[in-house]
Amino acid sequence: MMKHFSSILLHLTRRGVRLAAAACILLAACAPAATPTPAATPSGPVELAVMTHDSFAVSEDLVRSFEQANNAKLTFIKSGDTGAALNRAILTKSSPQADVFYGVDNTFLSRALKEDIFEPYAPPGLADIPAAFKLDPSNRALPVDYGDVCINYDKAYFAGKNLPVPQSLEDLAKPEYKGLLAVENPATSSPGLAFLLATIAHFGPQKYLEYWNSLVSNQVAVVNDWETAYYTNFSGSSGKGPQPMVVSYASSPAAEVIYAETPPADAPTASITAPGTCFRQVEFVGILKGTAKRALAEKFVDFMLSVPFQEDVPLQMFVYPVNEQAALPDAFTQYAAVAEQPASLPPDEVAANREAWIQAWTEAVLR
């Protein structure tokens, strides 16, 4: 009976199947050759695979010039959000699917180091990076960029109500700011986790839940993801939601200007950057253990720390370069702010307590 199925199918959806067959052929044709590229072919370019998260972006020009200079072909493997991508790298560490991994941040750093997925490498570019970013003394994970998770506010709202902008975490619990703040769930959102860590750094692991209880009585709005918080709840963005304050990034006001429909005279939003109110996320790159293309991988890491790539980072990913030599674009110097004294916690402490903190927060705030 089996042999009849093809004819039946053909009859059933003749067009559909033919199209699908065409699709298969097309897809197969588009796909790069599945054969593993040998480390050194004299003629063709050497393929370098870079595993990263969904938010990774880079200018096409830069990629092409790196490829030309090094006779390389870069392949980017995007694997979901930060957690998903790191998980993939960890799960496949015995037979790595890429040569370089970019995008592990300081909240996940300890986990990546404990799983030992990176090979140490000390690039010459390290000299231009401030010591505060070098969180891994063994140089397995190298800092590339950072971003401050800060509260964004709707400038027009505060101006219109003659309301002073809060200047500390404590202020947010005051009655004049009742119902004005939207935050993300730390269990499902990376800025949400960063803000929770800022409160833990400020109030300590014993007292932070007390603070959150006061936020809850001050009607803080909690949603699961940044998209909802920013576009549905926040009044300063396109969604024109009900809350004039939201947990986002210090660079978001610059994005509001760059991605405005008509260039505004001034950013409609701004960040609260007062000491202790922001949490700094640092993103790292590392050479994956077991790569057969160590030399090229080193070149790529050098490239990521070089001035051209570092200057590309702000407008591609809305984060700041760690290289002190890199100049910032105008929109950033004008509208984006850098946190004055961002809260920070040692990566080891975050790794050891992240689950317990989130669990306790969930019980206190959501249930």
Add this chain to the structure above:
Amino acid sequence: MSLTARPRSALAWGSLLWLLPLAFLLLFFLTPLARILALAWQAAGEQGALSAGLPGQVMYPLGFTLFQAALSTLLTLLAGLPAAYLFGRFSFAGRRLLRVLSTLPFILPTVVVAAGFNALLGPRGLLNLALMGLAGLDQPPIHFMNTLGAILTAHVFYNVSVVLRVVGGAWERLDLRLEQAARTLGAGGLRAFWEVTLPLLRPAILGAALLVFLFNFTSFGVILLLGGPRFVTLEVEIYIQALQLLNLPLAGLLSAVQLGFTLLLTALARRLEPGQGIPLAPRVKGEGLRNPRGWGQRLALGALVAGLALFTLSPLAALAVRSVTRLEAERGQRGAVQTGLTLDYYRELFVNRRGSIFYVPPATAALNSLLYALATVGISLGLGVPAAYALNRSGPARRWLDALLMLPLGASAVTLGLGYVITFNRPPLDVRSFPLLIPIAHSLVALPFVVRTLQPAIAAVPPSLRQAAEVLGASPARAWLLVDVPILSRAALTGAVFAFTISLGEFGATSLLARPEFPTLPVAIFRFFSQPGALNYGQAMAMATLLMLVCALSILALDR
């Protein structure tokens, strides 16, 4: 002719029907799943990570998952069955268009549906803005987002088309003469419905209910985006544990619980089904359809059509409207919002403003989506047809195959995705270079739909027709081609539309497995959505509107 009377060779061929679908499931479903669960088990042993608070960590999400899935399924049936009656029994102007449009929710990524509901019912949605304007309120009167109501509404919104297509299709195929015979014998309209029509529809209703239940059972995006942080299903908890807390052991345990319940539910649904399908003579297509008679019927029908159109279309329309609208709040006024029309968002889609290497023109994203969707249709029909035939043969293996086929619907997408990543690691089956893995993953979800729509249709093919053809000298192949195929083509088409739409709207597996150079429309939508700025938001809306358009046009072309 019963199975026992068949010659031996037919039996042997019959068992071959299993082979292809079984091999497919073994390779692309069971292997990756087993590997990831084994890894989780091993990690559990090493870390001793399963703590004392475990029962609560499993029972709380499990309880809510079952509760919301049952309630959502009930509401979907309540909304879907009248609509199925409408489409199964009446012809009216715009019937085909409405059927296509009612499929649209099914394809939309949750992030878009959430945006649609937000554009309609959110704090600054069209409805709240209108009410605030009319009544002079300064707070939005409707609280919809982050409520249980939002979860249930979205689930009904998504799944009404499943009931409509599966049950409505079966209704349309019913042999009218049976009901007419009952009426001739003196049964009233209600009694004929209760004692003739309903029992005949039972397999379709049960099948649709099971599909809807499992869809809601593994609900992820709706819970996360519309329900908000207070509601946690198993799938949401698996996502949090696996990808945010990197607690693979607990994620594995939750996945196993989810799979266990899927098997249990499938077995339960099987028991409820009548043992033997009732063969029905195929009838002229559209024979059972009639125009509404009298004012009362016209009015009721009109109300039903309007209700269905309003419910399925208003969030989509709000989205389309939002894609050409800009909102500008007056300074310092939280209430007053000015609106203006703009085509900027569409224009901007064609500009690679940042010179990014990952920029993809909308037409390319649409083409990628279409190619994946067509490949999914091919794969899931190629496997679904033999599987549906195999399911219609009795035997002990039948129940197993049935459960196995439904299992992918109940499998955690996160877990399976990680399973793919560790299993398909080297050529030729390498997630990095084998693009067919995406339509294959989509086919796992589409297959239950294809099988559930085909199987009752196959059961209803009267063997007497095939026998008559064979008596008249047709070879078994020819008899099949001339008897089965024309009868089944409608059901196969329904399955194909499901497969097509499932693939077109799928986001999770695609984002994990797709190469960044070949993003689909949902992936492109998400890329815009995850960046701040009015243009990005607008472009996400514009891309979503394009997705709806592409889907509507494709279904119109496919569904004749």
